[in-house]
Amino acid sequence: MYINESTDTNNAFSKIVNTLRKMGSINGSKNNIKREWDSIPKQGILPYETKTRMWNTIEKNTVFKKRRRQRWMAAASVLFLLSIGSYQVVFNPIFSKTRIVATKTFPQDIRILHLPDGTRVWVNENTEISYPKEFGSNERSVTLKGEAFFEVKRDPSKPFVIRSGEIKTTVLGTSFAIKAYDGMAPEVRVRTGKVRVDGRNNTVLLEKGDAGVMAPKTKTLQKQKTETLEPEWKKMMLDVDGLTLDQVIVQLQSFHHFDVQYANDNLKKLKLSGTLDARQGYVKMLQTVAFAVEVEIKATDSIHYSISK
Known part of the structure; x- marks a missing residue:
């Protein structure tokens, strides 16, 4: 198992950025910048490849390039986009050869994921999502706990299936939102195409402008119209x-x-x-x-x- 993006990455980059801001330029010596990097608290617990990637990025944009202060401020924005507090891991479940990619987001953290089949997923804050590094031959399976918006790449031969708590959502190629946080009634809202939602006691078929919401007491899915075809938070992150x-x-x-x-x-x-x-x-x-x-x-x-x- 390895970590692609650590929760400590943002803090590490922020400290380097703040140090360079105090310098007033990016022309500090490599040794000075490296000392700042090595002194960062918690940096030592990061995986080696993560530390190496982060330092290479910092070195490339400070030691090897002379840019004006405005350019470095722009660089800081780019680095901030690299890790806003989420993490992603790839692991092999016990007794399985399938490699699973798992991503978790934290407060004020929104991400865009590109899945192996070309599907795009906007992942809202405080959400967990996992999927195979390579989809199988029969279906494209995703597990979700939290909230996400999907733009599914169409493939009639291989259904796209999202399991999120008490519901299972199946599509071939469409765009829709799922909200399924712990302790909340799950719901699905469709922007384009057709979606099938299976609940504990019944199934609903949804089209554009429809929403499927589970009634908390009866645990049955109810179909209703909605004017909210995609959530507002999705607009905060541009692909x-x-x-x-x-x-x-x-x-x-x-x-x-x-x-x-x-x-x-x-x-x-x-x-x-x-x-x-x-x-x-x-x-x-x-x-x-x-x-x-x-x-x-x-x-x-x-x-x-x-x-x-």
């Missing part, structure tokens, strides 16, 4: 994986009023990877994007920006 710079800018412009001017059209084609935390506000998101693709995004007034190398 920009594989998008071009221009596509990301257009996506941000759909939520915020600003204009950009590119120095040349080739800049529009630069590719990004990862996610953006919309809670930062669009100005900080632009800084994060600028650092990620190594461009300069400069404000010419309150709503106009120029993009150049």
Whole structure:
């Protein structure tokens, strides 16, 4: 079993970021920065590969690159996105050859997962989700405790099945939300496609605009209409994986009023990877994007920006 992202990662990066801010630049010597890194409390309990990855990232963006203070602040935003307090583990259950990926989120922690079949999952705070590293030949099985929004990659030959407490949700390819925290009545809300929900005492078939909610006393699923097709918290995390710079800018412009001017059209084609935390506000998101693709995004007034190398 190994840990991909540790709950200590965010604290570790934050301390390095704060230290560099005090320096006023990123031109501190490698030895000074390394001493700060080695002195971090709890850093010693992190797995070796995690420590190595974190230090390599810090070294790459401090020792080997000379950037202005504004660029480093953007880097800090990128590092913050790497680990906001969740963790992910991969393990082999006893008597099974299947490798299971398990992710747990904590308060104010929202994540986007890309599953082996191309399905995207927005995972809300205080949630646990697990699935095989490689899906089997008969079904795509996921276990959920908490809340998540699914955009399932369509595959008629292999149903997508989510087991979440007292309900089991089965789809072929659709988008929907499941809320199934401990001590709460589970519910499913459908944005697109068709969903089958099996409960302890009955089954309901849901389509776009439908919700299936379990009655606490009778433990029966009740079908009702809903205007909430996707939860508000989902909008807090933007998936920009594989998008071009221009596509990301257009996506941000759909939520915020600003204009950009590119120095040349080739800049529009630069590719990004990862996610953006919309809670930062669009100005900080632009800084994060600028650092990620190594461009300069400069404000010419309150709503106009120029993009150049």
